[in-house]
Amino acid sequence: MHLHDLSRDRHFRHGASDMLAFGPGLAAWGLVTGVAMTQSGLGVGLSILMSVTVYAGSAQLASLPLLASGAPMWVIWASAFCVNLRFVIFSSQWRVHLGHLPRRRRLVLGYLLADLNLVVFQKAWPKRDVHETGQARYAAGGAVAVWTVWQVSSLAGILLSSLVPLSWGLGFAGTLSMLGIAYSLLTDRTAWIAAIVSAAAAVAAFALPLKLNILVAIAAAVAASVVMAKTGRPAERAS
Amino acid sequence: MTAQVAWALPGWAYGAITILGMALVTALSRGFFLWSKRDVRLPDPLQRALQVAPLAAIVAVTAPEILMTHGELIGTWREARLPAALAATAFYAWRPGVLGPLLAGLAVYMPLHIGLGW
Numbered sequence: 001m002h003l004h005d006l007s008r009d010r011h012f013r014h015g016a017s018d019m020l021a022f023g024p025g026l027a028a029w030g031l032v033t034g035v036a037m038t039q040s041g042l043g044v045g046l047s048i049l050m051s052v053t054v055y056a057g058s059a060q061l062a063s064l065p066l067l068a069s070g071a072p073m074w075v076i077w078a079s080a081f082c083v084n085l086r087f088v089i090f091s092s093q094w095r096v097h098l099g100h101l102p103r104r105r106r107l108v109l110g111y112l113l114a115d116l117n118l119v120v121f122q123k124a125w126p127k128r129d130v131h132e133t134g135q136a137r138y139a140a141g142g143a144v145a146v147w148t149v150w151q152v153s154s155l156a157g158i159l160l161s162s163l164v165p166l167s168w169g170l171g172f173a174g175t176l177s178m179l180g181i182a183y184s185l186l187t188d189r190t191a192w193i194a195a196i197v198s199a200a201a202a203v204a205a206f207a208l209p210l211k212l213n214i215l216v217a218i219a220a221a222v223a224a225s226v227v228m229a230k231t232g233r234p235a236e237r238a239s
Numbered sequence: 240m241t242a243q244v245a246w247a248l249p250g251w252a253y254g255a256i257t258i259l260g261m262a263l264v265t266a267l268s269r270g271f272f273l274w275s276k277r278d279v280r281l282p283d284p285l286q287r288a289l290q291v292a293p294l295a296a297i298v299a300v301t302a303p304e305i306l307m308t309h310g311e312l313i314g315t316w317r318e319a320r321l322p323a324a325l326a327a328t329a330f331y332a333w334r335p336g337v338l339g340p341l342l343a344g345l346a347v348y349m350p351l352h353i354g355l356g357w
Contacts, residue, residue, distance in 0.1 A: 178297055198294070
C-alpha cells in the first residue's frame, strides 16, 4: 500500500493522531538533540546525516563524545548497539503485531519504530499477545508522525544551534512529557511495581557506562513482573 | 584496519561511514526479531513478562532526569526539576493527558530555572 492510500486509512490516521499528542515534548527533545549534535563539533552536514539515518536519539547523544574524541568506529558501533539493546526486546513485541507483513515491509517499518511508538501502540491495543486487523497501519501512522516531528525539530536544532539557549533546560520538556505517558501506563498493580522497580534500578545503576542502567532497569522490572505473575492472582495478571 | 581507514579518508568521509554504520545498528536492533522468516515466538511467560519493558524503559530514562544531577541524587530543594515534576504530577492527577502536565511542569520549571537559577 502506498503512503498516499495509507494516509486515508482509518487506522493509519488514528495512529498518527494519537502520536501527535506527544508532539510538543518530542519536538523539544528533537530540538535539543539537534543542537547537541552541532555543538559537539559534528558539523551541519554530518549532523543532518545522523539525524536522518541513525534516527535513535539516545544512541546519537551517546555517540557524540566518542565521535569528538576520535574513538574507533567499532567502539562507536558497539556502544550504539548497547544503548539500543532495549529495541531488541521491543522487536519481540512488534513481531506479534507485525509478523504477518512481508519481510521487507516489516523490517522497514521496524526500523522506524522508536520507544514512544511501542508505548503508545500498547495503550491503543491493550491485548498484547494477539494480532488484530489494522495494527500494522496504526503502527505506520505513528511511525510517520514521530519521524516527521523528530526530523523537523532536529533539523531546526541543527540549523539554529547558535540561537537555542541550552541553559534554558529545554530538554526537560521532553522529560516532562515522558512523565505524562509513564503515568498513563500505570493501569494495574503489575505496571506500578514494574515502574517503581525500574526507577529505583535506573537510579542505582546510573554509574554504568553506555546508558546500560536502562537495560538493568528493564531487566529488573521484567524479573519483578515474572515474580508477580507467579505469586499474583491469575485474574489480575490477565488485565 | 580502522586506523588505516582513518588515515586514508578525509574526516567527513570517516564520519559519514561511522554514522551509516550506526544507522545499520539501529536497523539491526529494531528489526532483531522481525528478521526471521519463521514465526519466532518467545516462550509465553517470558513474552508476557516483557510487556512491561516499554514502560520500564520510559521510566528508566525519566527517573534519573528528574531525581539526579551530576550522577547523584538531588540533595537540595533549590532544584527546579522537583517542583516541576510535582506540578506535572498534580496536573495529571487532576486531568490526565500529555500536554497539560507538560505545560504545568514548564510553568513551574521555567521561572525557577531561568529566573532563580535553580
